[in-house]
Amino acid sequence: MLDLTWLDPLVQHFQLGDPKPPEAIRVGLIHQTWKLNTSEGSFIAQRLHPRFDPAVTEDGQAIGQWLRQHGFPVPRFRRARDGSLHLSWAEGLWRVMDCLPGSCHPTPPNWGYLEEAGAAVGRLHRLLAQMDYRFRFQIPHFHDTAHLWQQLRQYEPAPEVQAEWQFLIETVPNLLLPSGIPTQIIHADLKFNNFLFDEQGRFVGLVDLDTFMYHNLYVELGDALRSWGKRGNTLQPEAILAGLRGYAQTGNLHALQPELLLQGIQLITLELGMRFLQDWFEDAYWNWDPQRYPSRKAHNLARCQQQICLYQDLTQRAPQLLESMRALLSCEQRKEGR
Structure with missing residues (x-):
């Protein structure tokens, strides 16, 4: 059975609204990743792999902002009310980013x-x-x-x-x-x-x-x-x-x-x-x-x-x-x- 004890603390910390049951995304090889649909929109939640320092999110946020300012679409990490980019929960660090439109494919269709x-x-x-x-x-x-x-x-x-x-x-x-x-x-x-x-x-x-x-x-x-x-x-x-x-x-x-x-x-x-x-x-x-x-x-x-x-x-x-x-x-x- 999937452990979803992180869900309520996460949506409260990042003010995501009322969530529907999350969907596990198993494409990635490192972080635990979930798709969340809530009353506020669609989001991606991730539990960072222990080998990643939380500063990696700050780096991604800074470079992502530069790219978006120049018209290149990448996700934006969501900040909590206190300005933080992470939630510490059950000996792990969690973060949330916007869910971009579009679909990924395991292999190119053409x-x-x-x-x-x-x-x-x-x-x-x-x-x-x-x-x-x-x-x-x-x-x-x-x-x-x-x-x-x-x-x-x-x-x-x-x-x-x-x-x-x-x-x-x-x-x-x-x-x-x-x-x-x-x-x-x-x-x-x-x-x-x-x-x-x-x-x-x-x-x-x-x-x-x-x-x-x-x-x-x-x-x-x-x-x-x-x-x-x-x-x-x-x-x-x-x-x-x-x-x-x-x-x-x-x-x-x-x-x-x-x-x-x-x-x-x-x-x-x-x-x-x-x-x-x-x-x-x-x-x-x-x-x-x-x-x-x-x-x-x-x-x-x-x-x-x-x-x-x-x-x-x-x-x-x-x-x-x-x-x-x-x-x-x-x-x-x-x-x-x-």
Whole structure:
């Protein structure tokens, strides 16, 4: 039976009105998330994962306000009457944000959705490149692939994960991006189900404001394109190119190198595999599905194995995909030169 003892204190603290029974949202892998419909409107309630400092909400609020002021739709965190952004309840921290209109999709219904997402990311990057912000909280070593690799090396692999551990330890160093690539604020978690679309497939919002950070665009786009192109254990080049066509509409693509774009997808695919394998050892971070797996460890191992399969599939398709990416970039550079 679901524990809803937090509901009444939450709606009173944030003055949300009379609530209907909340709906659990199981898409996210970290925070406990609920949709609330009340007499005052629709809201999203979240219990922060213990590894997140409450300052992450202040950061998301500040960057979200900047984006909304410039016409880019992201949710707004709700403040209580006393000005606070959180409710402390039952050894957890809860927060509430506006529920944006639109729907998310686990996978793109068609390539047009990916072009919409790519164009939205292009606009997002242009806005964030203009912003200078000092973060109050950052997930320690998030997207620090070299650090994660060093941590993974220190584990003594059990027989059931020996093959995955060995593959990651041997493969990842050759994928690390060169130093000196320019950085800017990025979203850092542009998985496809973080995008909201209307019934016509137009982009109407971006959610998940907890991972903003300074990093390079190859890491950002690598993670996005990996998510957008994933179908089971394969990565679809057509999906990746559709996303890049949308990104090119904003004029951002011409400054990027196709080889590093491809390397970014490969790197982040295995970085995520390392993160899942790390939690196999620690058994403490990712949410897991008890209806499909007997334990968090089992779910994390399956996730790690899928990322390795995605990387291997992408490696086989890499020459053709790289040629297509170069052709797309060349076309955009010619347009830029006119």
